[in-house]
Amino acid sequence: MVTRGSKLIVMSLVLGTALIVGCAKRPATTAASAPAPTGTAATTGSTGGATQVTPPATAAPQAPATTARPSPKEFTAIPELKPIYFDFDKYDIRPGDAKVLDTNAQWLKSNAEQLVLIEGHCDERGTNEYNLALGERRAKSTMNYLVSQGVQAGRITIISYGEERPVCTQHNEECWSKNRRAQFLVKPR
Numbered sequence: 595m596v597t598r599g600s601k602l603i604v605m606s607l608v609l610g611t612a613l614i615v616g617c618a619k620r621p622a623t624t625a626a627s628a629p630a631p632t633g634t635a636a637t638t639g640s641t642g643g644a645t646q647v648t649p650p651a652t653a654a655p656q657a658p659a660t661t662a663r664p665s666p667k668e669f670t671a672i673p674e675l676k677p678i679y680f681d682f683d684k685y686d687i688r689p690g691d692a693k694v695l696d697t698n699a700q701w702l703k704s705n706a707e708q709l710v711l712i713e714g715h716c717d718e719r720g721t722n723e724y725n726l727a728l729g730e731r732r733a734k735s736t737m738n739y740l741v742s743q744g745v746q747a748g749r750i751t752i753i754s755y756g757e758e759r760p761v762c763t764q765h766n767e768e769c770w771s772k773n774r775r776a777q778f779l780v781k782p783r
Contacts, residue, residue: 664781666779669779669781670779670780670781671779675701675702675710675779676697677775677777678691678695678775682717685734685735695740698740699744702740702745702749706746708782710751710780712733712736712777713733713754713778714728714730714731714734714756715774716729716732717769718770722757732774732775733754734752736776
């Protein structure tokens with residue numbers, strides 16, 4: 595005998611499976627809304643391979659955003675903003691890379707007319723889903739560091755490409771260390 599409760603359970607399982615199966619190859623983008631610089635990443639929810647920042651609970655509904663999230667295709671790399679690199683399976687800013695970020699922050703503060711896109715990248719090890727999430731955590735920790743140095747959070751957008759855009763394709767540690775990075779691109783406001 596099929597009861598109403600068992601139908602609901604089956605429907606929930608089918609819908610849950612449909613949400614989990616999504617496209618793992620699509621890069622995750624997140625509009626910048628940096629929390630207070632605490633050094634920890636914000637909580638995220640996953641929807642079909644892309645991740646988005648979960649807004650804080652509020653009593654009143656928030657007004658819709660007045661500006662659309664910029665497209666990554668609109669941004670370009672410039673030599674003034676250097677990439678930073680991460681240890682295996684980590685998203686902590688290393689001391690040497692903090693100095694690179696300090697220099698990048700100074701440039702961004704003196705060029706306030708520029709918006710910045712931070713790309714989070716990983717090496718090929720791990721699943722696509724894991725690397726997308728790790729790339730996002732790397733981009734967020736980089737964004738949080740820049741915000742703590744005085745760069746306006748509203749100027750920053752982050753995206754994770756996971757392992758999709760390697761700069762080196764050999765299968766060794768020297769190559770993998772080049773792929774574990776956060777890169778910076780800019781565009782005028």
